[in-house]
Amino acid sequence: AQSVTQLGSHVSVSEGALVLLRCNYSSSVPPYLFWYVQYPNQGLQLLLKYTTGATLVKGINGFEAEFKKSETSFHLTKPSAHMSDAAEYFCAVRPDSGGYQKVTFGTGTKLQVIP
């Protein structure tokens, strides 16, 4: 079984401040991990992903995430928030093996950027 927990359904940061969105996962097999972003009235867009190799993953729009196996975490960060980063962010996990290839999503974190 696999699950994803996102801490904080709403996060507010000032423009230019650090963005930190938290994600913890549980998985019985080594997972693939993803962050998706959803802008208002749009579908979800892949922001970045961890598969294998380097644990620090860089994505689009200046975001990055670090896979920490010992902490079962995959937190999303951005050094300096921009107004255009206001959106909802979803962490997701998928097993890297097995016939059932479901992606399990967290409940999402809405990011508000204050001017």
Place this chain on the structure above:
Amino acid sequence: EAQVTQNPRYLITVTGKKLTVTCSQNMNHEYMSWYRQDPGLGLRQIYYSMNVEVTDKGDVPEGYKVSRKEKRNFPLILESPSPNQTSLYFCASSPTTAGGLSYGYTFGSGTRLTVV
């Protein structure tokens, strides 16, 4: 352009009137899935399909049907919609061949359904 196309984008219907939401992808993906998104609950899987004629239930399949007669199409059918099916629906696809699991999903733009 590689994409997943859902139609319609918005739909208001009455309780009990059968409806179909279409989903089509042009990436030759084997795996397709339907999710519903509700505030505070994130995305919950309704049904998925590993390939043509292979479908299975997700976490919240009650009240829904799907079919996969062609690789590119995966329609979602609500035979007797009820107000608790008012939601935002997403279709998604991904490859399943070697390395495909690491691709994540490509999502459609969503269908906002209101059942009155």
